Amino acid sequence: MTVTRRTFVSTLAAGTGLLAAPGLLRAQARTIRFATEGAFPPFNQTAPSGAITGFEPDLIQALSERQGFEFELIAQAWDGMIQGLIDGKYDAVVDAVSVTPARQEAIDFSLPYTTGGSAFVTVNDTGLTLPQTGIKVDLADEAGAKPAIDAVAAALKGKTVAVQVSTIQSGFLDTYLAPQGVTVRAYQTGPDAYQDLLNGRADAVMASVTNLSAFLKKNEGKVAISGPTFGGGLMGNGAAIAIAKGSDLATMFNEGLKAMSDDGSLSELSAKWFGIDVTPKL
Missing domain, CATH: 3.40.190.10 (Periplasmic binding protein-like II)
Incomplete structure (x- = not known):
């Protein structure tokens, strides 16, 4: 490459x-x-x-x-x-x-x-909320993680999730959500993905919780973490x-x-x- x-x-x-x-x-x-x-x-x-x-x-x-x-x-x-x-x-x-x-x-x-793990962020006034917000899901336990993954996939089916290219989050989305009807749109940088979320060109964004902290602070009241926090397995440690x-x-x-x-x-x-x-x- x-x-x-x-x-x-x-x-x-x-x-x-x-x-x-x-x-x-x-x-x-x-x-x-x-x-x-x-x-x-x-x-x-x-x-x-x-x-x-x-x-x-x-x-x-x-x-x-x-x-x-x-x-x-x-x-x-x-x-x-x-x-x-x-x-x-x-x-x-x-x-x-x-x-x-x-x-x-x-x-x-x-x-x-x-x-820290990875999570989804959605725009507050869109009405989109993902299930099991605040729950931590360990992907190393594939059987235990499956119900949470399937619930999130169902909520996002037919919708678009923005993510930075070649990240563990893009790998997660391609592996678990894309096969269940979720559109994954990759961007060269995280800020580009965040901007498309704010502009309404994506329904959710996925990134590490640590990286999302600055975005959440800057856009307090507009966006929020929604759904579980995923860690372990292909998400790493x-x-x-x-x-x-x-x-x-x-x-x-x-x-x-x-x-x-x-x-x-x-x-x-x-x-x-x-x-x-x-x-x-x-």
Whole structure:
């Protein structure tokens, strides 16, 4: 798959102070190249100046200061981003990448830095409400999840659900809802999908709960989560830094994430960008 690179690169250099522990990677003081979308708020977004901001850029900045490395954030379209990692176009991906069994066959991951499932959002004044709102459904239990999936599919039959292309949510919709008469419309970015929901060109949108937080806050009173929250199975178990198979980066990233979890700074970043703590205890 061809990777389409955007027209700018945002480079942020971290300090190279004292290292917490010896290690070949740190001794090399290499610059680590992170691909990110720059269009998936509040995880990452592009400011008018062209700088990439958000929860994940702040996270990588904090990790670089703790672990003693420099880094480069490369703005990259999501579709094809993981293939670009496999092809060696960058060293890591930090773009709310969910840890799923299918992805673990092709790439490795750090420890997760967020948890949470995926949900549907509908526009309040359309009268469309999905069943079992507030219920958590574990897709790892296929038999137990089936009644909730079928109920949602029945409510959405003949309707259109917007979703970002090549995401775990698009995989969920294609696997479980499209065969039951639900139209799935894929978009290059999450904000594009959200905009079509607001414009009435889609009946619902599906995304991660963490990503939906900014959209819900911005459109409070207009839209709401409707239906169950789905997790596990093909939805994965949290977002993590994606790295190539066998990469020597995993240990360093995990050390930094664990330290941030232990001292509360990871939770503080979450509260800053999401308004709540969506981080796991590592």
